Amino acid sequence: MALVDNQSGLFTDHYELTMAQGYFLSGMQDTSARFDYFFRKAPFKGSYVVFAGLQNLLEMLSGFQYDKNACDFLRQRGFNPEFIDYLGHFRFSGDVWSAAEGEIVFPFEPVLSVEGNIIECQLIESMLLNILNFESLIATKASRMKHAAGDKQFIEFGLRRAQGTGGIQASRAAVIGGASGTSNMLAAYQYGLVSTGTQAHSWIQSFDDELTAFREFAKAFPDRCILLVDTYNTLCTGVPNAIKVGLEMEQKGHRLLGIRLDSGDIAYLSKQARKMLNKAGLEYVKIVASNQLDEYVIRSLNEQDAPIDAYGVGTNLITGRDDAALDGVYKLVFSNGRERLKISDNIEKMVLPGKKRVFRFTDEQGSLYADGISLDSEDEFDTICHPFHSEKCSEVSNLKREEIVQKVMERGKTMITSKNPYDIAAFATERIKQLPAEHKRFEFPHIYKVGITGKLMEKRNTLLMEIRKEL
Amino acid sequence: MALVDNQSGLFTDHYELTMAQGYFLSGMQDTSARFDYFFRKAPFKGSYVVFAGLQNLLEMLSGFQYDKNACDFLRQRGFNPEFIDYLGHFRFSGDVWSAAEGEIVFPFEPVLSVEGNIIECQLIESMLLNILNFESLIATKASRMKHAAGDKQFIEFGLRRAQGTGGIQASRAAVIGGASGTSNMLAAYQYGLVSTGTQAHSWIQSFDDELTAFREFAKAFPDRCILLVDTYNTLCTGVPNAIKVGLEMEQKGHRLLGIRLDSGDIAYLSKQARKMLNKAGLEYVKIVASNQLDEYVIRSLNEQDAPIDAYGVGTNLITGRDDAALDGVYKLVFSNGRERLKISDNIEKMVLPGKKRVFRFTDEQGSLYADGISLDSEDEFDTICHPFHSEKCSEVSNLKREEIVQKVMERGKTMITSKNPYDIAAFATERIKQLPAEHKRFEFPHIYKVGITGKLMEKRNTLLMEIRKEL
Incomplete structure (x- = not known):
């Protein structure tokens, strides 16, 4: 299912269409072009x-088109009739090279490149940036939460505070970054994600008292009952009532799965609740925590040995707070x-010109x-240098090398098979494991080396001199 | 066109469905309920x-349903077969009261209320919060930019950094808040928005030199030509080349519409560019500025008398930076x-119980x-008091009063006609004008009074005492 079903060709900025018309009217429809997608700052x-x-991008590229309604709309907006006829038959027929989805990538490297005629390369720009910037932002945020959560699960809960329907893509991206599941049913349906969710305060409140609300829920869900314990008073009523219901469930041959804490000091409350549960013989009952969690709060809870079994994360994950957007450019x-x-x-802000290749170097460990x-023409080189400080070079001849950007679409046809988000997540996890700890710490992480070859530097500098001369 | 066409009923959180099933299995499908939507912090x-x-919410409510695919999916996920049959016939048939779209609203007031059976009220929660929280966030951000921009236009340009397809809703919301148009063609198509856009750096670069690129663009768009002047060097080549082309256009009976500045110090560059354009007799050529603008930068540019005619705003508007989400609850x-x-x-965090009405008081001016x-039962009252500090009261008997929350949906049928976003924007602008300046300033704005009547306070306090007694 593509992100935008019918009007995929309109999922773009006005100026892309203006420029495309300009190229068309200037007779440039066969002019070849190549664009690189990269970002400057993690x-x-x-x-x-x-x-x-x-995957979402390739699906959108495959279906990118202008139907009659779109053409009528462009006519009303004053676009050129011949150009609109051209768009009526338009299909994206370019080539795409890309890093694998789930790959760990770094500033300045061309993660994805598009080659085709200049019109098709231009028309897809806004859509490409929209999809890659956003999904990569959320996958990255999720991977930080996974890093903080260690071997504990975390679940994406953010639909209600997500940025509109973007939340559907975000749930998938969160799983790629390491979330074990989502609350979002539409994302679960579209992308085959694990979905979970039990009860809100409204369930508790819609009964005359908390104990009745818990009992009714346990009756309806005897094998997957998680009780929200903070509607009235977590330690005075919520946990004691949950314990009462948990013991009643045992007598009927079931087990209370967990309790959820959603307000107050989660570290303190989880420790008290754990003690109370254990004292009642309910050591197996899990504790789920939610409420404004992010990677820093999760880290802090883990450092305090808060006995929490799973984290539910909402707004901070689904919106990628505190960075609203990845600054990727094309x-x-x-x-x-x-x-x-x-x-x-x-x-x-200078760009690396021409067709290029991206290699990854790995040490013996x-x-x-x-x-x-x-x-593009070279694959044998011994050193790479800092793109802007040519005196900083690194020897790479003794390292294992792997080409990480590969062709994924040829003449508009996708060359790779669609993958389950959990398989993509497993690849991301493997890669993150390979990344040394100093690059993963939250405070002032060590910058990962991304170098260029001497020949690429020479080409860039020559071109720079030519342009400066022309100016 | 609804936001989610086919699987509207799945645009919800797992726990809403779990609770709905719980209510169903507990025989509560006819239990009446009322939920309030409000936020706690602007x-x-x-x-x-x-x-x-x-408007998006009402459309989604009208179409909210579970088709065969949705039911099959829920079956796979282990939901109860009888409950799934119930969902297969489910349509939202409740009542909705709401403030008008574009209304200025404040913390703690019930902006929208839903009444129906508890299952339908619960199922729609996540969708309702998703739509209202996000679109209100962006409309609010846009209204701040409009406030800063004064009588100058600003245009929403953010699709490439928007949070996925949420960007389509965001463009509409930006117009409601005061943007004059958008770059986003799909939003323009779906919501009838003004769309604009001319050229990117890639246009300039795809020709062998800047002057040729400008000339070709002027030829293709002789009556709506805006030239991007910062690809190589704004003042040394960009503006001089634009002036050259502008003069050539005059000779052919056309006029250069504008130039766009997209990097460097916009205040300085706009002043220099203005002088250069004027000196060449091109006083009519407009200056458009973009690049990381927000309400503070726009205010600063205006304070510096930067001769900018229109602002193009991207990421900071479309994502509502620096607040990723409005904290609205249901x-x-x-x-x-x-x-x-x-x-x-x-x-x-305490809620105001029961059915209520919301009045607005306006002074003689x-x-x-x-x-x-x-x-709900009262409309005659002389004073309102602070909800949490009952000693703070205000006399309102001599003020004009207006009821701002009205019924908009009855038994699932929308009672209001769909409005053009620019009409909604005009209403928002009127309301913002009525709001005294001290509530609109960016730094420590004066809090707007939202009070409750003595009877409502009494009811809340009585209920509170009852609950405390029960605990």
Whole structure:
């Protein structure tokens, strides 16, 4: 199921269509182009990004089209009739190279590249950025929560505070980053995710007292009963009533699965609740915690040895708080037989021109050491250098190398099979394990090396000089 | 067009379905219930919210259903077969009261209420919160930008950094809050929004030089040509080339519409560019500015008298940065013939029980003075008091009063006609004008009075004492 079913071709910015019409009217519909997708800064003050969104992007590219309604709409908006006819028959027929979904990627490396005629490459820009930026943001946030949660589960609960229907994509991305499941039924349906959820305060309140509410729930769900214990008073009524119901369930041959804490000091309450449950012989009853959790609160709860078995995380995960967006961009690097370069007063905003390859270097222990970007024509090189400080170089000849960006679409046809989000998550987990701890810490993580080859640097510098001369 | 076309009934959290099944199995399908939607804190450290999302919500409620695929999915997930049969025939048939879309609303007041059987009220919770929280967040952010921009236009440009498909709703909400248009074509198509957009750096780069790129664009769009001038060097090449093309256009009987600045110091560059354009006799050419704008940067540019005619705003608007979500909640206030109250250790989290009405009080000059919440049964009252500090009261008998929450859906049928987003925006603008300046300032805005009547307070306190006695 694609993200936007009928009007996929309109899932773009006005200026993409304006430019496409401009290229069309300038007779450039066969001009070749290549664009790179990359980001300049990892979100959340971190060092890495979990790349997500590829599958949704490929589906959208496969179905990208303008139906009669779309063409009528563009006519009303004053677009050129011949150009609209062209769009009426338009299908994306370009090539795409990409890192695998779930791959760990780093600033400045071309994670994904698109090659085709300049019109098709341009038209898909906004959609591509929208999907990859957002899904990668959420997968990255989730992977930080997984890092904090250690061997404890965390579940994505955020639909009610998600940014509209974007929440559906976000639930999938959260699973890719490490969430064990979601509360979001539509995401579970569309993407085959594990869904979970028990009761809200309204359940408790809709009965005349808490004990009756708990008993009725236990009767309806004897084998998956988790009781929310904070509606009135967690330790005075909630936990004692849950214990009472738990013991009644035992007598009927069932077991209370858990209790959920959703307010107050979770560290304190979980310890008290654990003691009370254990004293009653309910050691097997799990404790689930929710309420404004993020990776820092989860870390703190773990450091305090709070006896919590699973975390439910909402707003901070589903919206990628505190970074609303990943700053990924899509830049022209090649067109009409020439490498292209956008120069800038800010050297770090400069683009790496032309077709390139991305290699990953791993040491003997299997730890990630560095990534290296080369010209398309080279695969043998011994050193990589910092893209802006050419004096900083690293020897990579003795390391295991692997090419991490591969062709995934040819002439508009997807070349890879669709994967289950949990398989993608397993790959992400493996990669995160390979990443040394210093790159994963939350405070001032060590920057991962992304270098370029001498030949690529030479090409960029030559092109830069040419442009400066022309100006 | 509804937000979620086919699987609307699954656009919910797992626990809503679990609870619904629980109510069903407990024989409570005819138990009446009423839920209030309200928020506790205005976002962006502001005092108010521009209420948005009502139209999308009503459409979703009208179409809320479980088709065969949804029922099969729920069967696989272990839901009860009789309950699934019930869902197969389910349609939302409740009543909804709401503030008008575009209304200015404040913390703690019940902006929207739903009444029906407890199952239907529960099932729609997550969807309702998702839509209202997000669209209101973005409309509010946009209204702050409008406040900062004064009589200058601002355009929403954020699709590429939006949170997935949520960006489509966000563009509509941005217009409700005051954006004059959007770059997002799908939102423009679905909601009848003005769309705009000219060229990106890739247009400039895909030609061998900037001047050719400008000329080709002017040729393709002789009457709506805005040139992006920062690809190489704004003042050395971009503006001079734009002036050259602008003069050439004059000779052909056309006029260059504008230039766009997208990097560097916008205040400085706009002043220099304005001088250069004027000196060449191109006083009519507009200057559009973009690049990481928010309400504070716009205010600062205006304070510096930067000669900017229109602002293009992206990420900060479309994601509602720095508040990822509005904290709106949906709480049970009445069920099975009884008022309901969720108490809490935090007194400010306490809910106002029962059916209520919301009045707005305006002074002789038409300025908003306060809102007052009463019991459903009363409309004559002279004073309103602070909900948590009963000694703080205000006399409202001499003020004009207006009931701002009205019935909008009866037995599942929408009672209001769908409105154009620009009409909703005009209403929001009127309301914002009525709001005194001290509530609109960005730094420590004065809190707007929202009081409750003595009778409502009495009812709440009585209920509170009853619950405490029961505990």
